[in-house]
Amino acid sequence: MQVVSAEASPNGKALRLPRDERRRQLLNAAHEVFVAHGFHGAAMDDIAEAAKVSKPVLYQHFPGKRELYLALLENHLAELTNLLMEALRSTGDNKVRVQATMRAYFSFIARDSKAHRLVFESDVSNDPEVSARLEAFNAHFANAIAEVIAEDTQLSMVEATLLGRGLAGMAQISARFWLETHGTLDIETASELIYRLAWRGISRFPKEI
Template sequence: MPRAARRRQLLQAAHQVFVAHGFHGASMDEIAEVAEVSKPVLYQHFPGKRELYVALLDTHMDEFSSLLEAAINSTTDNKLRVTATIRAYYEYIARDSQGFRLIFESDLLNDREIGGRIEAFNAEFAGRIADVIAEDTNLAPAQALLMGRAMAGMAQVSARYWVDMADEVPMEEASDLVSRLAWRGIGRFPKES
């Protein structure tokens, strides 16, 4: 099997195991078993469980980053931009992969390196939202950043809560409710000419 294909196979197996058991409950033995490879093959690609987890985390954050970036850049109409950005959180969390659990529910959030990676990811997108807010209003950068964090947090927390009640409230309806709530708040800050 080509190296890139093998790596994808190992990351898929690791995803299954880490989502099911968390970092601490996962073992390289189980990951190798799920991937149907020997442990030496697994170790040829990843020196240890931590490196494998980081590679998987980076893969999921890159995927989610692409969705968020597309939403932020999808329009210059801020009401539609708010809706698209919040919808991106819901769409990512609604995926069957449960990759969001690695980003938002990791049992390594208190770990300096991994928690730092996740915080940098969250800060980057709160900053992107803040940039748009700052461009359109006369808010100071610190105020815009606070609003960006609040909006990203609202999207993330509500989508994570929604995933357990998806049978009761369809995704489109749930993300629309939260988008309307967010827009009622942020829409009160007028655009500067």
């Protein structure tokens, strides 16, 4: 989701916008506040102020802070899923496929919008709905990897799914660690290192005959 500033009229009041556009504006403002303060540190007052709207306008679209957060999480997870699925489907060459997928993960983590903080560093990850959405994303990504592995090797789907979870976890943890030490390695070098590690491991499994 692209983060943009809220529009305002010359007198500082929010312009009347179509419903979908207003919703995007409110989500953009909420994104900025949640990234800066976390879920627990954010308040609906802060979000309304960032969006340059009154609280009644904000509540017309979202009944509460939790619903705003869940909507943002859904958007970011959908965006990351699209990036990763596009990388997985970009080629039939598995070596290039692993390389593209690792680079896609690193690229998402490196975005200036800091969307990854709402996805992977949430202070409300124990919320049942938040954890359910994260698990659904992790399962979908790992299963997509597993299908490729199972198709290309002699491994069962259970074995391939375990490997899929491992590769997905490797991408996420390494990309987040890289960002924390940003400046030491550029994104090309960092993602290439993790791709090479992943490929050297997964390529050693026997091919399906």
